[in-house]
Amino acid sequence: MNSTYNSPVKARILSCIGGRYSVISDGGENINNVYAKGVFRHLGIKPLPGDIVYLREDESGYVINEVEKRKNSFIRPALANLDILYIVLSCRKPEPVHILTDKMTVICENSGIRPVIVITKSELDKKRANEIKKLYLSCGYDSFAVSSAENTGIDGLKKYVSGKKGAVSAFCGASGVGKSTLINALYPELDLVCETGQISKKIERGKNTTRAVTLYQTDKNTFLADTPGFSLLDFEKFDFCKKEELPYLFPEFEPYLFKCKYTKCTHTKEDGCAIKKAAEDGVINKERYGSYLSLYDDIKDKKEWEN
Ligand SMILES: Nc1nc2c(ncn2[C@@H]2O[C@H](COP(=O)(O)OP(=O)(O)OP(=O)(O)O)[C@@H](O)[C@H]2O)c(=O)[nH]1
Numbered sequence: 001m002n003s004t005y006n007s008p009v010k011a012r013i014l015s016c017i018g019g020r021y022s023v024i025s026d027g028g029e030n031i032n033n034v035y036a037k038g039v040f041r042h043l044g045i046k047p048l049p050g051d052i053v054y055l056r057e058d059e060s061g062y063v064i065n066e067v068e069k070r071k072n073s074f075i076r077p078a079l080a081n082l083d084i085l086y087i088v089l090s091c092r093k094p095e096p097v098h099i100l101t102d103k104m105t106v107i108c109e110n111s112g113i114r115p116v117i118v119i120t121k122s123e124l125d126k127k128r129a130n131e132i133k134k135l136y137l138s139c140g141y142d143s144f145a146v147s148s149a150e151n152t153g154i155d156g157l158k159k160y161v162s163g164k165k166g167a168v169s170a171f172c173g174a175s176g177v178g179k180s181t182l183i184n185a186l187y188p189e190l191d192l193v194c195e196t197g198q199i200s201k202k203i204e205r206g207k208n209t210t211r212a213v214t215l216y217q218t219d220k221n222t223f224l225a226d227t228p229g230f231s232l233l234d235f236e237k238f239d240f241c242k243k244e245e246l247p248y249l250f251p252e253f254e255p256y257l258f259k260c261k262y263t264k265c266t267h268t269k270e271d272g273c274a275i276k277k278a279a280e281d282g283v284i285n286k287e288r289y290g291s292y293l294s295l296y297d298d299i300k301d302k303k304e305w306e307n
């Protein structure tokens, strides 16, 4: 047994399928079929794609021995240590669902992740794609309208994505919005499998629908994840923050936060609410304010002891 045999290997988890991990070592070596030590299950920790881990080699191969403290983590999509989340929605086919997008921006704001909005399939409705882009720009978010089909906006987005060196980023959004197609257009060398246009009748999902989170290394210490599409159902229970914190997770509310008549204003229906008025005047986008009301409603009935 030599000394290298015993020294731990630092690595990043790229994917986990059926309990087996694929990782890339600090030295750039891809290692597959890695197992997690049983003790993690005992402790209720599941190593996730994006985790920085330390491996040990034993007779049966590499084993995850230690998981470095995370910046953040998610169960759906299963990811850790995210810096940037590209929230992908299509202007048509499927129709955009604003509440889904806004839940994602709120989750990002709450976890210290930078949300970036990407509107796909822009060739199907250029006007609408630009309207959505403008909406999110006005909230202070970087936003892009692109078409993988017509190769428009791809260069600009590529410049932006590849400029984020050292970041862990992910593309997320509803199933079929074109995440995998877009990652393929941005990084053809990754050769991602994406849908070919046929929708399987049996499962009503794309034939090549992405089934597991996979992280790709795009540069030194820089990773990009493709994730399985989510549905509204995944977000049914929305209760990760207190209702009092919710207004702070909408950055465009900031200038109005302390201008309401009542100090304990919930910004839902009070007289003299500066945020409600800004929405009525169209200074704050009505759809976004609608998302606020809907999310507020989701969490307001949560009993104190549950917090
Ligand atoms: N019209 C049009 N269709 C597109 C565009 N980009 C992708 N599509 C189509 O949209 C469908 C879904 O594409 P995918 O890339 O598999 O979508 P996805 O978001 O990865 O889907 P999941 O993996 O199921 O979450 C496919 O039929 C693509 O051909 C585009 O720019 N314009």
Ligand SMILES: [Mg+2]
Binding pocket: 179, 180, 181, 194, 208, 209, 210, 226, 227, 228, 229
């Ligand atoms: Mg996909």
Ligand SMILES: [Zn+2]
Binding pocket: 260, 261, 265, 266, 267, 268, 270, 272, 273, 274, 275, 276
């Ligand atoms: Zn108010």
